[in-house]
Amino acid sequence: MPLVRGEATLQRATFLELFLDLVFVFALTRISGRVIDDFTDGQRGVLAGLGQALLLFLALWAVWSLTVWSTSWLDPEAPVVQTVIVITMLGAMTMAVAVPDGFGARAPLFAITYVCLQIGRVVYFHLAAHGQPDPRQTLRVLIWFGLSAPLWVVGGLADDGTIRGSLWSIALLIDYGGLALGWPTPRIGRQRIGGRMIAAEHLSERYQQFLLIAIGEAIFVIGVAFSSSEFHVNQAAGFVLALASTVLLWRIYFHVAGKVLDAAVGRSRHADRLATDMAFAHLTMIAGIVLTGVGFELFITEPLGHLPAAWLIAILGGPALFLAGRSALEYQVFGRVSRSRLAGLLALGLLVPVAVHLDPLTAGAAAAVVLLGVAGADARRSRHRSPETPTPPY
Template sequence: MRNTPDRLLRSEATRQRATFLELFLDLVFVFALTRISARLIADFTDGQSGVYAGLGQALLLFLALWAVWSVTVWSTSWLDPDAPIVQTVIIMTLVGAMTMAVAVPHGFGARASLFAITLVTLQIGRVVFFHVAGHGRPDPQQSIRILFWFGLSAPLWVSGGLVNDGTVRGALWTLAVLIDYAGLFLGWPTPRLGAQRLGVQMIAAEHLAERYQQFLLIALGEAIFVIGLAFSGSEFHTDQTGGFVLALASTVLLWRIYFHVAGGMLGTAVDRSRNPARLATDMAFAHMVMIAGIVLTGVGFELFIAEPLGHLPATWLIAIFGGPVLFLAGRSALEYQVFGRVSRSRLAGLLAFGLLIPAALHLQPLTAGAVAAVVLLGVAGADARRSLRRSPETPTPPY
């Protein structure tokens, strides 16, 4: 009787580790991140005039995919992932997310309608399926809340996918993303029912923390894929080899900065929080920013490996400097969520990037990448020194 609708909620005995089906789902998002990176690389190298529009389009596509993944992870941290109904929803998500991913390269062009209609069908369809198959359990009101908010954004997604004007599409999809994320952040407040985040009754903190960590590792893996692809397609010149080594070292630094203390204590922080549902939601947004930063940093790797010397287009600094800045900003937010404070090294790193921009405009691409790596090395070094001077910290979330 363990997987009947009455037993869909997680229990203390439910395993905390991610299931193999959940890890299988993550493979789809690995592919999705590679498609987003490819879009950005093309925008940066094929014509500087389209970089800003391309960045905005890639961001909207990324946010749509992240929303799909986030709701799935929240659901499996609240519900029993071994229940057949939950597993069916994960498979539905896998198929839908893969369809969205293959549409990403032309997600603002010929495949816009495919991307939008798949997104809407997936987001609404899996809620309806779960509600019907579970006979309204475990929380019929939550299904109504989520459907209410998806019903607000769905017409915007679909109409944006069908229009021929890219500017109109961008405006409609931006509004749709704002609605989707407002609902997720606020707990889908609905007339007469109020608001309630997923998992407010009981959340598997260890499982949720592990899923965030796994997705960040996926993003780092995608960056490694970009590095390998860029270098394997090069002439293996000395400067390109230097760019390859520098990119790998920078990826290691990103890994080190993330997992230093706070990144490895997410589950304990959620367990200790007075409001675990809110903290876990905020952690999702912090990871979203970090992962976006890693993807953008990977684009920067491609740029300075492929063309390490010569003139540095100003827009390339958006990737070479902007990616690490986004990562440090998200990591600073995560540190506050875990410990209620932000290390000076994080703030110093962000300040350093800002101060170095004017000088970096006169550097070669590879040199700019080296400057970014030095800043990250400084942050990681400060973390290491602080660990030697202090005793191990205990998570003290601010709420």
């Protein structure tokens, strides 16, 4: 059975790929749970906790994104590829289980699983596929993972959290640098996975699906927070506000640009570069949605209590991070950024000195008003303009 996708290959995600996504639904709940604890119990400290959660999240995203790139180049129905997806599912689940104490007692488990997964599946695929379709690509990826692997393992075994964070940060820079640059290697050069052979429709759909996973995780947080509350009127108001904000996040993402990712990749002169940049835009948006979900938890459980200034990182910073990623995506698809998104980012920034004097629910409402303004500007623009054709800048 051919390994590289052909013209007639199914472009939609397979059921096995969707099954893999369920693991990452669980992983996101573990990430958000860590961050919620950092905002409420204060044992790790908010900034230190956020930094740790970010490193764990980036490692999980690296696993998912490399899998998606591979299945958008190779046929996901091929038995060898399906086996790699199953291996990925088992490894990612182990990493997700380790997340709550991923910088403590379970750090070795998280790091060693990550290294074994990233290197092991490349080696397995090379052996099972007898070096097809490109042995040079295997060598490139293994060399780069070989550079980061010792940092992951030593960091996982280190007793000092600062040393662990430093080593893992460098390791992630190597892993993400390799992915972004196409794993440049002496003598054999560089090549992003698949190059222009990437199935644009499949890759675009997978980005959209993961973003929906993040929105689904936010809904999960909302439901758990409200069901665990005393159902007071103010908590019910926070529940409704959080749901409305989630709808606005969905609406802003899928307004035009989020729907035509495949067309943008297909029209790009450098499809591999554009697809890579889209991955980082989605990474930013998903991180923003997860952080926004944490803000939902905070203003549902404590709607009228004292608002610690650090909570604004989630309540206002989450939507701002989402809008920043969405602005980057709009530039990648259309070669420009709507003024409404820039105005939304500015408004969220200007709200910070005011919001410190508000209660959590009012601060959440202010963030929702900004999102509503962005979504409203999109709706007005749609009524007065014909559908826009993607014009990627490169």
